[in-house]
Amino acid sequence: MRLTLLELLSWISLGVGLVSSALIVVDTRVLGYRQPIKIMEFVWAVTGAYLGLAAIMAYRRWARPQSPRWQQRHGRPPRRPRQIAILTGLCHCGAHCALGVILGELVIFFSGISLGRDTLWANYISDYSGAIVVGVTFRYITSVRRGRQRMRDAFVNVAKADLLAVTAFEIALFIWLAISQYVTDSEPSMDPSTPVFWFFIQIGLACGFIAAWPATAWLVRRGIKVTPEHGPNRRR
Structure with missing residues (x-):
């Protein structure tokens, strides 16, 4: 079957994202450049899946030097400006x-749930709920590693430190999904069984990353959002 230009571009973009994610996993898990906060290894791998080469560059410039292996070979890591705390928070979000x-x-997609005759609003609710569930899970895993195992604390931390940035991120993503359904050809763009759908999701996630920057910057500057490697005793 002959590929359209959009399908070819979609496969290339998805391939770059998967390779970028795999390279980060290999660097941390195989080559031994482990992150001080283990959850960040997963966060950077996920970031590579939708930001591709940009995530690789940011990881190698700012995250890799935080690993004990890098510091054993090169000494103290370069000083990280406050903007990197914002970047890390954005990657987490x-x-x-x-x-x-x-x-x-x-x-x-698999349940066929819809609101009225349109699945878009059902997608919005499901996507936003999924982001909150993942956020609470991340916070809970981090709290367990620090010796605290209260799910209530994870919910409170997400509501206080993540909800604003996640909401800004999701709004930008939802606007893009609406555009991709109503402005472009709705068949390939909104079918999760096609590469075009996931290519559009990549674009939407990149839009959300940019849209969430101001909210994340405000949260970091106010001390409301403290990323794992910029904990209260390590903030610059």
């Missing part, structure tokens, strides 16, 4: 939203 949209879209 983006991982919530990326995994949330994957889970949400697959649930709607």
